[in-house]
Amino acid sequence: MSRTMSVLGFSPNSRIDKTLLDKFLRLPVPENKWQATYIWIDGTGEYVRAKDRTLTSVPKSLKDYPIWNYDGSSTYQSEGANSDIYLHPVAVYNDPFRPGKQSSLVLCETYKYNKEPTESNKRRVCAEAMERAAEHKPWFGIEQEYTLLDMDNRPFGWPTNGFPGPQGPYYCGVGADRVYAREIVEAHYRACLYAGIDIAGTNAEVMPAQWEFQVGPGEGMKCADDLWVARYILHRIAEEYGIVVTLDPKPIPGNWNGSGAHCNFSTLAMREDNGIIEIEKAIDKLSKQHVRHIQAYDPKGGQDNVRRLTGHHETSSIHDFSAGVANRGASIRIPRSVAEEKKGYLEDRRPSSNCDPYSVCNALVRTCILDE
Template sequence: MAAPNQIAYTNKRVLDRYLALEQPADKVMATYIWIDGTGENVRAKTRTLDSIPKSPKDLPIWNYDGSSTYQADGSNSDIYLHPCAIYRDPFLLGNNILVLCETYRHNGKPTESNHRKSCAEVMDRAKDQHPWFGLEQEYTLLDQDLHPFGWPKNGFPGPQGPYYCGVGANKVFGRDIVEAHYKACLYAGVMICGTNAEVMPAQWEFQVGPAEGVKMADDMWVARYLLHRVAEDFGVVVTLDPKPVPGNWNGAGAHTNFSTTAMREENGIIEIEKAITKLSKQHIRHIKAYDPHEGKDNERRLTGHHETSSIHDFSAGVANRGCSVRIPRQVAEEKKGYLEDRRPSSNCDPYSVSEVLVRTMCLDE
């Protein structure tokens, strides 16, 4: 039997013949993407449109079987997909599109994993402060046996040290996937702004932003979809687990950079310090919002070791990666800019993270 990556390679060679077929000019393949009941995984399915949509309002509301996505009972299983953002499809090309959707129940109420609706409402309330976000998404590549990609099958690689931003076949694993994902994001219209190899081998990071309001979270969810979809083509698995390998290995986070107009202006450091004081008084609230299981996933990661703070205590500092909230050195020197919240886990919902940051720092809730 062929190895999984060989199967993927063979299938793609054959698939190219069919993707090259001419597509009718009046037909569009629209892949609807949504967040399932886990709050951290995405699902997708595709339909044909008879015209090119100019905005999400031009797209039909669709439905799916919520009993198969942890979102409904079999006796009343229809969940509705409401289109909210359109992206170019880097896999099917042409006029074909990706459609990010919100999920709603039969009674018109959002599903439990639909945090976009409340996030958008909060962003609208704070729009006069122009909140900007940038999110650093860490993730780990695995073989299909769920063993870290490129690691020895019966042991461990050498200790951490040479892998961060590393170069060389003995230091980085999976660069093909990383670069393919980067190009796919740029083609789709995602505001990806960088990528790098991380401290643990087979662990990587990409950054989305800066973007205002709900845009960053929209782009991040689509970037996650693209990451899983690209890795699928290579026969590799992506995990967003915040501590994929126990022991003396770095975990994975989603460090979130935040600023308002006042923070970005001259002497904005004063506003940044005020914001940190507000965050210090809402530590538990933020920890609960920073992973899908209200802090239980982050307990494995936020230990006070491996460039993390303790989940139990709030801390802040300049250029200190062991703090809950970090002020970058350049920001401290220029006395304006942004702050970095290092607590969100890699499997966080960026809608929940950005919403609670605005509620605390902009709306004083």
């Protein structure tokens, strides 16, 4: 494999001496001050924005974080003549970028001037579904794949001209010629644990410069909330290294695996003895709502995912529904252990890497539990 790398294509951030920041972060914060980073989903439905504010008292619970606002005309969410969008805090996390310094990350829903949710606020309808399905105790676990790029949109570490060797040695690989930028992955893993995110693990993926982390299992809204904050943390960490994170489901065309966000889903009945019967019932319901789910599984209603779900490279065809035991080419995979134990969960392999997890979890609950 060629190890030639471009001297161009790197963000100016990569040349800043980050150690200088430490002396300022060591400065004490006044006892009555608190730094809160408000995080929200912008009008694209796949990117996060954030801004900071100083609170003049130490927050003890979610309700102590005030509703805030921002200029929605700069985030594809409003017109300039009526631009205020409101931020409603919904979840709080420890801040890994100012550890122990009286600060927190605040995940928010977005609302328009008329108090209606913005078009990219999929959380509210998801929360309504979770409330109605609460007695079934729905659990979710999402496998987030992503690719690291340089500033010229080449996968990080790839040759300036040409391609690396074909897929095979990179998945869960070890070694300088097989994996790139593990530092970002390690930093992200530890930062998510510190933040309070239920991150389950990480691994190098099939394409070089492609990685994955898993969030969950979490009941109700927890997994989707965690995934959005984990994405924010990943972008922030990569920013410091001068590297770009892309959630594009097919960042490199051709004979390379795309990136998905496989969603593992179960109900209490599925996890109990002979739960395989409930799993099979859910799969039957999903088979009748394939088009609806494809539309919910990427921000553009399937237009992004069609590049990935080709029936090749460990994917099913976007046009057909399928299910099978241990089959990574199916829409729905039943893990081998689940088939043997006759209880557990199913894996929906259709969601794209840039999906809104609120839309994915909402669709699964409404189809499999609420029978909508």
